Amino acid sequence: MKVLHGLIICIAALISFVVVSLCITWILTVPDALAEGSVSAARLAPGPFSVGEIELTWIDDSRPTASNGDYPGSTQRTFPVTMWYPKDASGKHSLAVYSHGFVSNRRGGAYLAEHLASYGYVVVSADFPLTNIDAPGGPNLDDVVNQPTDVSFLIDQTLGLVDAVSPFDGEIDINRIGVFGLSLGAITSTLVAYHPEWRDSRVAAVISIAGVGDVFGPRFFDHTTIPFLMIAGTSDGIVDYETNAVPIPDRVQVGGLVTIAGATHVGFDDIATGLMRLFGNPDEVACWLGGADPEVSLENPFSGLLGKPEQGLLEVSEYSTPCTKSFESTMSAGRQQMLTILIVRAFFESHFACDLDSRTENEEFLVRVLPLEVADVTYTPSRR
Secondary structure (H helix, E strand, C coil): CHHHHHHHHHHHHHHHHHHHHHHHHHHHCCCCCCCCCCHHHHHCCCCCCCEEEEEEEEEECCCCECCECCECCECCEEEEEEEEEECCCCCEEEEEEEECCCCECHHHHHHHHHHHHHCCCEEEEECCCCCECCCCCCCCHHHHHHHHHHHHHHHHHHHCCCCCCCCCCCEEEEEEEEEEEECHHHHHHHHHHHCCCCCCCCCCEEEEECCCCCCECCCHHHHCCCCEEEEEECCCCCCCHHHHCCCHHHCCCCEEEEEECCCCCHHHCHHHHCHHHHHCCHHHHHHHHCCCCCCCCCCCCCCCCCCCHHHCECCCCCCCCCCCCCCCCCCCHHHHHHHHHHHHHHHHHHHHCCCHHHHHHHHHHHHHHHHHHCCCEEEEECCC
């Protein structure tokens, strides 16, 4: 009995130690607040509207889902959808469609959707059939070529809501439709905005968060003059900052690049502020979970997949393989997401706000005020 009693005491002590350690780590990883009294801190506050959220299922029976591994495929494409919207807000609303990253899901940008909805936006996000984390047969990168049309379908469905079935009051302003996404979702957003065959002319502004940029040449961005913003982190271990983000200001016609020093790739996803934050750099965690081997050099999976050279797509000779770089200093995901909230709303409002003064104020905040108040943020405008 004494041995058993001693073992129980040891186990209890070990559990207590682990719990205390996790609590300390949780406290230590609370993000630093923005400077009190700053414009940035004030703008981080939620907007005037309470936020509603609804789960929907939309089915596109005009296009198939390909077979994938042990999944036989389907004659249609099915989308579990989450919609965030402002409650008791009549009038016309901006629409923003969020596209999730590879092996993620529609809630990866929930923190952005909730903030935008509190300022009057309707935000829609869906699980793409074959690239979400629970895709039948396993996530398949190649299905990205179908996702621009998926985004157009989501826009169609949202615009098709009528009073009897619409969860939000008012209607969508067809002149204020934006797309944004993370990683593979950033590629999807870029394609639906600019690709000569897949672009949707209703899209009026684009945000690429930690997206691939090396395959998109200047000619690609010449297919339309709508504004483009890339948000990228210097400590991104999955999509290399130097080869994908740095060239963007020399390629886009309107817009530019916002750099967040120390920001990681997975840190832009909502999941990174949950339990994952207890395990350090979220990119390293994701690479470890994905079984990445830093000794193995991979070819660029997007070369030749997204289009042809005459469409402005580049053949990339020097590809920076994911999970091969390590970074000594990274920003906490919580602070990274605070800054992303500020950047995303300011960019969209600089084009979608109802009055010119508000558009000018938001552009000024994005271009000048935020970089002055937060040393981690740099804005580089288009140089074309």
